[in-house]
Amino acid sequence: xxxxxxxxxxxxxxxxxxxxxxxxxxxxxxxxKGRLSEETRRQVHEKAAELRFSPSGLGRALRTGRxxxxxxxxxxxxxxxxxxFARAFAMxxxxxxxxxxxxxxxxxxxxxxxxxxxxAARGMDALVLVPMRGSRLEGLALSRPLMVVDAASNPLxxxxxxxRQGGALVARHLIGLGHRDVLLLGASGQDSxxxxxxxxxxxxxxxxxxxxxxxxxxxxxxEAARDGLAGWNPGPVTAIAAAYxxxxxxxxxxxxxxxxxxxxxxxxxxxDDTVWGRIVAxxxxxxxxxxxxxAELALAHAMGERTAPDLVPVTLVPRCSTAAxxxxxxx
Amino acid sequence: xxxxxxxxxxxxxxxxxxxxxxxxxxxxxxxxKGRLSEETRRQVHEKAAELRFSPSGLGRALRTGRxxxxxxxxxxxxxxxxxxFARAFAMxxxxxxxxxxxxxxxxxxxxxxxxxxxxAARGMDALVLVPMRGSRLEGLALSRPLMVVDAASNPLxxxxxxxRQGGALVARHLIGLGHRDVLLLGASGQDSxxxxxxxxxxxxxxxxxxxxxxxxxxxxxxEAARDGLAGWNPGPVTAIAAAYxxxxxxxxxxxxxxxxxxxxxxxxxxxDDTVWGRIVAxxxxxxxxxxxxxAELALAHAMGERTAPDLVPVTLVPRCSTAAxxxxxxx
DNA sequence: GCCGGATGATTAATCGTGTAACCATCAGCG
DNA sequence: CGCTGATGGTTACACGATTAATCATCCGGC
Numbered sequence: 001x002x003x004x005x006x007x008x009x010x011x012x013x014x015x016x017x018x019x020x021x022x023x024x025x026x027x028x029x030x031x032x033k034g035r036l037s038e039e040t041r042r043q044v045h046e047k048a049a050e051l052r053f054s055p056s057g058l059g060r061a062l063r064t065g066r067x068x069x070x071x072x073x074x075x076x077x078x079x080x081x082x083x084x085f086a087r088a089f090a091m092x093x094x095x096x097x098x099x100x101x102x103x104x105x106x107x108x109x110x111x112x113x114x115x116x117x118x119x120a121a122r123g124m125d126a127l128v129l130v131p132m133r134g135s136r137l138e139g140l141a142l143s144r145p146l147m148v149v150d151a152a153s154n155p156l157x158x159x160x161x162x163x164r165q166g167g168a169l170v171a172r173h174l175i176g177l178g179h180r181d182v183l184l185l186g187a188s189g190q191d192s193x194x195x196x197x198x199x200x201x202x203x204x205x206x207x208x209x210x211x212x213x214x215x216x217x218x219x220x221x222x223e224a225a226r227d228g229l230a231g232w233n234p235g236p237v238t239a240i241a242a243a244y245x246x247x248x249x250x251x252x253x254x255x256x257x258x259x260x261x262x263x264x265x266x267x268x269x270x271x272d273d274t275v276w277g278r279i280v281a282x283x284x285x286x287x288x289x290x291x292x293x294x295a296e297l298a299l300a301h302a303m304g305e306r307t308a309p310d311l312v313p314v315t316l317v318p319r320c321s322t323a324a325x326x327x328x329x330x331x
Numbered sequence: 332x333x334x335x336x337x338x339x340x341x342x343x344x345x346x347x348x349x350x351x352x353x354x355x356x357x358x359x360x361x362x363x364k365g366r367l368s369e370e371t372r373r374q375v376h377e378k379a380a381e382l383r384f385s386p387s388g389l390g391r392a393l394r395t396g397r398x399x400x401x402x403x404x405x406x407x408x409x410x411x412x413x414x415x416f417a418r419a420f421a422m423x424x425x426x427x428x429x430x431x432x433x434x435x436x437x438x439x440x441x442x443x444x445x446x447x448x449x450x451a452a453r454g455m456d457a458l459v460l461v462p463m464r465g466s467r468l469e470g471l472a473l474s475r476p477l478m479v480v481d482a483a484s485n486p487l488x489x490x491x492x493x494x495r496q497g498g499a500l501v502a503r504h505l506i507g508l509g510h511r512d513v514l515l516l517g518a519s520g521q522d523s524x525x526x527x528x529x530x531x532x533x534x535x536x537x538x539x540x541x542x543x544x545x546x547x548x549x550x551x552x553x554e555a556a557r558d559g560l561a562g563w564n565p566g567p568v569t570a571i572a573a574a575y576x577x578x579x580x581x582x583x584x585x586x587x588x589x590x591x592x593x594x595x596x597x598x599x600x601x602x603d604d605t606v607w608g609r610i611v612a613x614x615x616x617x618x619x620x621x622x623x624x625x626a627e628l629a630l631a632h633a634m635g636e637r638t639a640p641d642l643v644p645v646t647l648v649p650r651c652s653t654a655a656x657x658x659x660x661x662x
Numbered sequence: 663g664c665c666g667g668a669t670g671a672t673t674a675a676t677c678g679t680g681t682a683a684c685c686a687t688c689a690g691c692g
Numbered sequence: 693c694g695c696t697g698a699t700g701g702t703t704a705c706a707c708g709a710t711t712a713a714t715c716a717t718c719c720g721g722c
Contacts (some may be wrong), residue, residue: 007474009451011709012708022671023708024709027709030708033710034711035670035712054474056452056454056709057452057454058389058453058454059393061713063676063677063708064677064710076418077414077421077433079410083414084409084436086645087407087408087409088436090408102433102435103433104418106425111425112682121386121387122430123388141338143338143340149710201718253612276606279584279607280611281587281611354678358680359680362679365701366699366701367701371700389679390678391680393678393679393706393707393708394678394681394707617708
């Protein structure tokens with residue numbers, strides 16, 4: 001009987017029929033509009049409760065054109081940063097009483113586009129996209145406003161963290177620890193504006209100080225970094241600055257496996273302050289994005305309250321994976 | 332102009348008007364139903380493409396009563412197991428050409444219920460719930476079928492992994508390594524059927540072999556385990572069997588901090604084969620759920636293809652965090 | 663006795679789609 | 693010529709909620 005197997009939903013018509021009144025009156029009673037007697041209003045509410053009436057979002061949305069909801073499309077749920085994005089948006093959505101739908105691009109640009117179209121067709125009031133690397137979004141012509149959360153260098157960008165500043169913070173941190181020869185570990189593959197800005201921010205500072213930097217590009221996964229650095233010879237390098245926590249985690253694994261200790265022999269800095277960086281040993285020095293603010297600004301954009309792109313500051317979180325450079329320590 | 336700021340969507344009526352035909356004919360042409368000339372069909376498709384027509388999911392869903400979509404409600408995106416659940420369901424959804432909506436309960440049972448109602452009101456064809464601990468789902472009376480993915484002991488359960496078997500696998504693994512005194516690390520707080528079954532599976536095997544077990548209950552987070560075991564004295568215990576990877580990760584952190592080495596001094600086993608267990612050192616011996624199968628069976632249930640609850644086998648993934656018991660090694 | 667105004671409801675249109683039922687036209691045929 | 697069938701559409705209603713426009717009553721006032 002009461003198995004949660006889905007019983008027919010009651011509609012306003014059902015309430016109206018049960019009370020011998022018109023559907024419009026039911027609507028008015030429930031929404032508190034129009035003129036009607038206190039008695040009728042009471043009866044309607046009573047009947048609605050009795051029939052466990054729940055207004056059909058479909059019918060309402062079709063009529064009003066608003067769904068009080070938005071969709072967010074992410075590249076991959078399993079990457080902790082994106083999961084945290086989803087959480088931050090879910091909380092921001094709750095503050096505004098918006099319903100949120102999350103979708104995963106599943107590693108396919110086609111799927112990403114399909115999701116955007118599908119969500120628009122579902123009547124979402126706005127679409128938030130954290131784009132996959134290599135996304136081309138120019139000719140989409142969606143029927144709903146699209147908020148891109150990417151990097152300041154993306155002309156379609158609505159909100160983003162200041163990745164360039166983050167890169168600069170890492171660089172200054174390492175310089176302050178005496179590092180003079182640094183490996184930059186970035187993402188390879190299709191263009192990522194985020195990756196590019198992070199590296200640019202690092203390079204600007206390192207170059208200005210005359211610090212030697214090398215660069216290695218790998219797929220942004222811990223496996224790739226672990227394997228890619230397995231045979232790597234540090235030479236004079238005393239620190240690794242990674243553009244993503246996953247790369248830093250992989251780097252630590254590779255170094256540890258070779259008998260090098262972090263941070264005594266070599267420092268490693270990550271980026272994003274994901275939970276990964278907190279559970280590995282040593283815990284990662286990293287850059288923290290203010291995801292809550294990013295999410296709230298993105299929704300403000302989505303609801304038409306802002307127009308100019310926003311740039312959200314990031315902060316450095318120093319932990320155990322970075323320390324004074326060996327030479328500096330000895331000297 | 333072509334800013335992705337949402338231009339008005341074209342409807343079937345727009346196509347009909349542009350061609351001077353009736354809306355029904357447009358519908359027939361696009362859906363391949365009814366009788367109409369090849370010429371008309373061509374014109375309609377042409378115009379549809381030209382106007383970038385995309386059928387309104389709202390209108391269609393309202394009419395047909397089906398949305399070809401389902402919702403999945405998860406306790407917390409940030410926990411890697413749930414993120415992997417989301418991924419597995421997303422892939423299963425794609426196989427069936429179903430759209431998927433994900434929601435996060437945000438740590439609140441009320442929110443969980445609210446999501447269920449909201450998703451039902453949005454016309455989702457089915458609801459999949461991975462319940463928070465302490466969920467009471469009996470009197471919900473949702474208007475859509477609800478598939479609960481929990482544990483075999485939950486009467487509402489539709490599909491679940493065989494957590495009891497998983498517990499047994501861990502126990503047998505540790506016994507095989509010579510451990511005779513084991514700490515079971517479980518989740519405290521509101522009832523979790525999953526936690527209970529995992530521990531039960533372990534105890535059944537340990538008890539049958541006359542192995543001494545102790546039990547500690549902690550909130551299922553790595554911080555709680557780390558702090559909870561900080562002052563713990565192992566005594567004769569040579570192995571820790573945790574009901575969740577997060578607990579195992581925290582245990583490793585605590586032991587390492589105290590100068591004990593895993594697995595030389597003490598073995599630690601996790602549960603769920605989350606990515607956390609792969610990035611920590613040592614990598615965790617753990618139980619792997621077949622999430623893909625769980626997801627596919629859940630959708631089969633949701634689409635009415637199955638009725639009896641399903642129990643999906645799990646497998647042991649031996650890694651570096653477990654080894655022969657010190658005594659066994661010496662002996 | 664009739665008008666103005668307030669009260670409490672109903673009617674009808676709308677949103678975008680799907681579909682059963684109906685209708686006009688024409689060819690073929692006895 | 694009238695009937696049958698096929699062809700190629702159109703009309704009309706349904707889905708569920710919202711809302712502007714309308715209508716019926718009743719009351720007081722002149």
